[in-house]
Amino acid sequence: MVKYANRMNLQNGSEIRDMLKVLSQPEVLSFAGGMPAKEMFPVEKMMEAAMKVMKENGADAMQYSSTEGFLELREQIADRMVKKQGVKTDADHILITPGSQMGLDFSAKIFLDKDDVVLLESPSYLGAINAFKTCEPRFIEIPTEEDGMIMSELEKILDKEKNIKFIYVIPDFQNPTGREWSLQKRKEFIDIINKYEVPVIEDNPYGELRFEGESMPTLKSFDTKGLVVYLGTFSKILAPGYRLAWVCASTEILEKYNLMEQAACLQSSTISQMETARYIRDNDLDAHVAEIIEVYRKRRNEMMAALDEYLPKECKFTRSRGGLFTWVVLPEYMDAKELQKKCLERKVAFVPGSGFYPNGNVKNTLRLNYSTTAKEDIHRGMKILGEEIKKMLK
Amino acid sequence: MVKYANRMNLQNGSEIRDMLKVLSQPEVLSFAGGMPAKEMFPVEKMMEAAMKVMKENGADAMQYSSTEGFLELREQIADRMVKKQGVKTDADHILITPGSQMGLDFSAKIFLDKDDVVLLESPSYLGAINAFKTCEPRFIEIPTEEDGMIMSELEKILDKEKNIKFIYVIPDFQNPTGREWSLQKRKEFIDIINKYEVPVIEDNPYGELRFEGESMPTLKSFDTKGLVVYLGTFSKILAPGYRLAWVCASTEILEKYNLMEQAACLQSSTISQMETARYIRDNDLDAHVAEIIEVYRKRRNEMMAALDEYLPKECKFTRSRGGLFTWVVLPEYMDAKELQKKCLERKVAFVPGSGFYPNGNVKNTLRLNYSTTAKEDIHRGMKILGEEIKKMLK
Known part of the structure; x- marks a missing residue:
């Protein structure tokens, strides 16, 4: 008889899978995804980069390569970490x-x-919750407010709990809420983790996609004790289809990530790495990111205008200054899954917020994505969402 | 203070890493790797496939895609599974x-x-041992002989032990020994696993690379109870740099693999999948595999001739009928790690066998790879190996 590991009881992909089935119908207006806008991918230039790599180095591009990753790409990433994220680092501290x-x-x-x-x-x-669940931890959720984690609550937990192994945070345009942490919260947070010496996983897929306001320093840029593990990715600034991201961490911690990569998958795709490095060498990635930002800013503006127009005043939402998402808080008595059913009947999709709480007890929230939807569709979709919410008002 | 999980104590990449440093010296003759011969990669044709994909479908190729994988590629794999491996399956039972x-x-x-x-x-x-170690299992090694696992020993363990979750096997040109299981052992094995109803992971990266003899049915082709999980890969028949492989399993078990892929990495590279599918559509992959076999057969022949010539009669080795490796058994009193040191001083590298025994108590074995080494180098290297072994004879 086939017996599975206990961790398999914790995994439930069916809810999202069921929704994906609905989404595969072409007439559905989806605000559910988290995809970048594919019309922005630099297809021509990536094709040129691919040609050069294949002509000059094709056999090496198709061969196995090192676990740590292609040196030129690690150097380019380290260079961006220095210039964009204010992190003093180098290629030796990057793992692809x-x-x-x-x-x-x-x-x-x-x-x-x-x-x-x-x-x-x-x-x-x-x-992240699903990835962590495979190791069967206990999750403790730290309450948040508009400008980030509530630090007094964090300290209370750090004082009280044993066996805290790390703190996972997304300070820049968080998935799902679209919020960013204030500078003050970032500084307070670093003081706290330095005091308690607890590792931090800083996940930053969206930080470069800022529509307004001053660029905010990453937690990693304040890290003097080597406690912050920084996760960056090309998925939102270039394209996700190559599956390329990176870890930036202290020598000791990065060595562990390298061991785990050896054990799990040996390495990232050699050809993806060489083509991406070639694209960055021959093109201006910053200029490309600026173009993406222009497009997403317009869609964000449309989304905010539509939410202002169609949501009843009983709802709150994030006025996202960057990233791909906004977050709607419904009146407390409302169940976003009920709302989801009503909206799906009218071919409008979003993600109810409950899955984003690992201990699962919040029903009145939902996530909206605006990066892949045209102006008219944003208005049409939010009008339907607003109408369905109004029907559920007490 | 940073505290790691207990599993990190089980991981030790340093031995191999130290050797990789030696191997990076260009003058070292290496029989240590397990790489395919890069001069055999179809660079031109993969470049053509890449161009077509980028021109016709570039934006989709760069976007996120489904966890189960690109449909055309899954269909092509299922088709090969039917024709080459005798497995009755279809695209729905393949996960990339x-x-x-x-x-x-x-x-x-x-x-x-x-x-x-x-x-x-x-x-x-x-x-595989390293991958499994992250879940901290207990390993029980089943003794093997020239034509595969010793089935009476397997049954003894199955009778005695509780909590056996799966049996991991490589019946075709095994890494590290180069051995293949006889037809009789395959049939006996299936009878046993059907009796005990224990899942099997059948890992088959080398099965298509047969130099002589009749093609042998896979365990999966005998599987009537859905107990066999089959792992196949493009790494050895096309190229490893794209990082593409597949799982073929029953609906229930494949669903678990899909959940784990969602949690671990979301999906395989979209662009790698589309380019590989296009290559297979436009070219004759079987003819390509036949070309690889011709080259490897010659190198195998050279390796066997060199071992016959230079190894003392006290040593045994596998007359590999396929795959990338042969396996040398030294006299019992000899330590392959000592031999490794001596050979590395003379710029010849191989992998001592001890790492291939998870409970680590066998010192007198070593693995030799012949897929990437030219004729003269095979003779030069084996001459040095033979000389050093002879110096250690009692």
């Missing part, structure tokens, strides 16, 4: 992973024994 | 993974709680 999700899987394996504690924002990224 | 190593990682997560038992051939693939 096949997507940031893989970095989350490694984080779980490196730090978590069964029943160890993970602290994270409430709510937090569903995919 | 970013390399077979990832399939091993998923296997561990799906079946293994701490202290559960994994059965495997003694010796077995080092990379």
Whole structure:
């Protein structure tokens, strides 16, 4: 008889899978995904980069390569970490992973024994929660407000709990809420983790996609004790289909990530790495990111205008200054899954917020994505959402 | 203070890493790797496939895609599984993974709680042992002989042990020994697993690379109870740099692999999948595999001739009928790690066998790879190996 591991009882992909079935109908207006806008991918230029790599180095591009990753790409990433994120680092402190999700899987394996504690924002990224669950930790959610984690609550937990192995945070345009942490919260947070000496996983897929306001320093840029593990990715600034991301961490911690990558998948795709490095060498990635930002800013503006127009005043939402998402808080008595059913009947999809709370007890929230939807569709979709919410008002 | 999970104590990449440093010196003659011959990669044709994909479907190729994998590629794989492996299957029973190593990682997560038992051939693939170790199982090694696992020993263990979660085997040109299981052993094995109803991971990266003899049916082709999970890969028949492999399993078990892939890495590279599918559509992959076989057969012949000529009669080795490896058994009093040091001083590298025994108590074996070495170099290297062995004879 086939017996599975206990961790398999914790995994439930069916809810999202069921929704994906609905989404595969072409007439559905989806605000459910988290995809970048594919019309922005630099297809021509990536094709040129691919040609050069194949002509000059084709056989090497198709061969196995090192676990740590292609040196030119690690140097380019380190260079961006210095210039964009204010992190003093170099190629030796970068490990290329096949997507940031893989970095989350490694984080779980490196730090978590069964029943160890993970602290994270409430709510937090569903995919991270699922990755961590395979190591069967206990999740403690730290309450958040508009400008980030509530630090007094974090300290209370750090004082009280044993076996806290790491804190997982997304300070920049968080998935799902779209919020960013204030500078003051970032500084307070670093003081706290330095005091308690607890590792931090700083996940930053969206930080470069800022529509307004001053660029905010990453937690990693304040890290003097080597406690912050930084996860970056090309998925939102270039394209996700190559599956390329990176970990930036201290020598000792990065060595563990390297061991886990050897054990899990040997390496990231050689050809993806060489083609991406060639694209960055021959093109201006910053200019490309600026173009993406222009497009997303317009869609964000449309989304905010539509929410202002159609949501009843009983709802709140994030005025996202960057990233791909906004977050709607419904009146407390409302169930976003009920609302989801009503909206799906009218071919409008979103993600109910409950999955983003690992201990699952919040029903009145939902996530909206605006990066892949045209102006008219945003208005049409939000009008339907607003109408259905109004029907559920008490 | 940073505290790691207990599993990190089990991981030791340093031995191989130290050797990799030696191997990076260009003058070293290496029989240590397990790489395919890069001069055989179809660079031109993959470039053509890449151009077509990028021109016709570039934006989709760069976007996220489904966890199960690109449909055309799954259909092509299912078709090969039917024609080459005699497995009655279809695209719905194929999951694309970013390399077979990832399939091993998923296997561990799906079946293994701490202290559960994994059965495997003694010796077995080092990379599988490392992948499984992250779930902290207990390994029980089943003794093997020239034509495969010793079935009476397997039954003894199955009778005695509780919590056996799966049996991991490589019946075709095994890594590290180069051996293949006889037809009779395959049939006996299936009778046994059907009786005990224990899942099997059949890892088959080398099966298509047969130099002589009749094609042997896979275990999966005999599987009537849905107990066999089959792992296949493009790494050895096309190229490893794209990181593409697959799992073929029953609906129920494949669903678990899909969940683990969602949690670990979301999906395999979209662009790698589309380009590989296009290559297979436009070219004759079987003809390509036939070309690889011709080259490897010559190198195998050279390796066998050199071992006949230079090894003292006190040594035994596998007359590999396929795959990338042969396996040398030294006299029992000899330590392959000592021999390795002596050979490295003379710039010849191989992998001592001890790492292939998870419970680590065999010192007098070593693995030799012949897929990437030219004729003269095989003779020069084996001459040095033979000389150093002779110096250690008692």
